[in-house]
Amino acid sequence: MTRFQDLGLIPPLLEALAAEGYEHPTPIQAAAIPHALTGRDILGCAQTGTGKTAAFALPILQQLSAEPIPTPRAARALVLAPTRELATQIEERFTAYGKSTGLRSTVIYGGMAQGPQVRAVRAGLDVIVATPGRLLDLMGQMVVSLGTIRFLVLDEADRMLDMGFLPDVHRILMRVPLRRQTMLYSATLPREILDLVHNNLHDPVKVETSPSSTTVERVKQLVVHVETGRKLRALEKIVFAPGDMRALVFTRTKEGANRVVEQLNRGPYRADVMHADRSQSAREKSLESFKKGDTRVLVATDIVSRGLDVDGVTHVINYDVPDEPEAYVHRIGRTARAGANGIAITLCEPVERRKLSAIEKTIRMEIPVAAGSAPRDAAPPPHGSGGHAPRTSPGSASRASRSARATASRSSAAGSSGSSTRCSSTRRASSATRWADGSRSRSACATRSASTSSSCSRRRWRGGATGSSPRSPASCDPRWASSPSRSCARRCC
Numbered sequence: 001m002t003r004f005q006d007l008g009l010i011p012p013l014l015e016a017l018a019a020e021g022y023e024h025p026t027p028i029q030a031a032a033i034p035h036a037l038t039g040r041d042i043l044g045c046a047q048t049g050t051g052k053t054a055a056f057a058l059p060i061l062q063q064l065s066a067e068p069i070p071t072p073r074a075a076r077a078l079v080l081a082p083t084r085e086l087a088t089q090i091e092e093r094f095t096a097y098g099k100s101t102g103l104r105s106t107v108i109y110g111g112m113a114q115g116p117q118v119r120a121v122r123a124g125l126d127v128i129v130a131t132p133g134r135l136l137d138l139m140g141q142m143v144v145s146l147g148t149i150r151f152l153v154l155d156e157a158d159r160m161l162d163m164g165f166l167p168d169v170h171r172i173l174m175r176v177p178l179r180r181q182t183m184l185y186s187a188t189l190p191r192e193i194l195d196l197v198h199n200n201l202h203d204p205v206k207v208e209t210s211p212s213s214t215t216v217e218r219v220k221q222l223v224v225h226v227e228t229g230r231k232l233r234a235l236e237k238i239v240f241a242p243g244d245m246r247a248l249v250f251t252r253t254k255e256g257a258n259r260v261v262e263q264l265n266r267g268p269y270r271a272d273v274m275h276a277d278r279s280q281s282a283r284e285k286s287l288e289s290f291k292k293g294d295t296r297v298l299v300a301t302d303i304v305s306r307g308l309d310v311d312g313v314t315h316v317i318n319y320d321v322p323d324e325p326e327a328y329v330h331r332i333g334r335t336a337r338a339g340a341n342g343i344a345i346t347l348c349e350p351v352e353r354r355k356l357s358a359i360e361k362t363i364r365m366e367i368p369v370a371a372g373s374a375p376r377d378a379a380p381p382p383h384g385s386g387g388h389a390p391r392t393s394p395g396s397a398s399r400a401s402r403s404a405r406a407t408a409s410r411s412s413a414a415g416s417s418g419s420s421t422r423c424s425s426t427r428r429a430s431s432a433t434r435w436a437d438g439s440r441s442r443s444a445c446a447t448r449s450a451s452t453s454s455s456c457s458r459r460r461w462r463g464g465a466t467g468s469s470p471r472s473p474a475s476c477d478p479r480w481a482s483s484p485s486r487s488c489a490r491r492c493c
């Protein structure tokens with residue numbers, strides 16, 4: 001197995017990695033770092049949770065620390081990210097990995113006073129991590145100049161596209177010197193991103209995680225069919241089960257999130273809410289308390305489904321089935337991070353079954369139905385039925401909820417004997433598999449084999465990644481190939 005020492009990293013970085021407790025590089029790190037250290041442009045195809053931040057941060061820190069710091073000190077590396085949360089997390093990683101290098105970084109994003117950000121830039125720094133909008137503002141005010149940038153990262157490029165940031169990204173790119181190293185990371189490669197790659201990366205090395213090591217495959221997925229209007233009860237039964245749990249609950253709307261959290265807070269555990277209507281400082285507080293384990297349940301809209309990096313999320317619960325299949329993939333990617341396993345439970349009312357089918361088509365698997373839930377082949381409602389579809393049998397919701405609660409309590413029981421959260425979540429997923437399926441499904445086998453091998457350890461990585469030249473669309477991830485229209489519109493790496 002590759003070691004960080006084999007990648008050519010300098011001692012201060014190796015020490016920082018050891019301090020973080022990382023034993024081995026993740027596949028994307030092993031594939032990308034050696035090429036990036038030689039200055040090659042990188043096209044990285046990786047989802048969050050694969051360790052991609054270190055894959056670009058470490059080579060940048062190493063190359064920056066080999067150069068003299070310019071006078072006056074001016075930023076030489078720029079990382080663009082789609083959301084404030086992701087930008088903050090990236091900057092935290094730069095600080096952690098670079099703590100013995102003497103390099104300085106700061107994060108720039110909108111939604112809060114710009115004073116501290118302006119002061120940080122004026123004090124002189126080496127790395128800027130930014131969301132596009134506020135960066136353009138500060139460029140317009142002549143606070144930030146990109147004339148000294150030598151390293152550029154576009155992280156989660158497809159997400160920036162989805163959020164409508166591509167015009168801003170193009171404007172920023174026009175101000176970055178052409179002589180630079182560029183690394184672009186994206187989970188999918190739609191045409192616009194391929195154009196971006198074509199026009200801005202020079203002979204890039206393509207690195208990607210092998211499909212067998214994607215986050216999604218390590219997540220034990222279940223669907224609980226509930227009667228219309230019974231979701232809150234089903235949710236309560238899952239999250240009020242005794243034992244350790246760190247659950248992220250996703251709702252479609254902010255109002256829905258507020259309603260759910262209000263209800264949950266009448267119960268025995270603390271729940272909090274995170275969505276775009278909350279101020280940045282309130283969001284940071286909520287996230288901090290969730291990270292510390294003071295909050296058991298964080299109810300959120302999709303604003304946090306990407307890039308949220310919280311260790312040990314044991315459960316992702318889709319209170320609402322997401323409208324977009326991609327959102328499902330990103331939501332459940334909040335658990336099973338860094339080699340651990342996790343559980344994703346989707347609560348599905350009859351009116352949502354069409355959305356569930358679209359998700360299953362995208363991920364190319366049937367999500368196992370929790371025991372006691374309504375039968376999966378119950379007909380979905382006709383279009384425009386307004387939810388008056390065939391209902392599940394009376395009592396099925398509570399049976400399903402009992403089953404889901406059983407998952408949670410078995411999980412907790414398993415977790416209590418483990419020494420690390422991630423190890424325990426691996427066992428949690430395994431016990432859920434035995435309980436939920438009765439049979440030994442494909443994903444059940446995957447989970448078992450993971451738990452008996454190295455992925456039981458948080459700090460070890462399995463699976464592989466490849467480094468190669470860009471391939472033709474024919475080598476798409478088979479997930480996209482399953483649906484002809486999708487494979488054309490959003491080509492995966």
Ligand code: AMP
Binds near residue numbers: 052337338
């Ligand atoms: P990322 O995909 O960069 O957001 O990383 C996901 C998580 O994996 C973060 O919590 C990182 O701290 C963690 N991580 C990154 N690299 C490693 C590694 N080599 N070993 C263990 N954990 C890692």
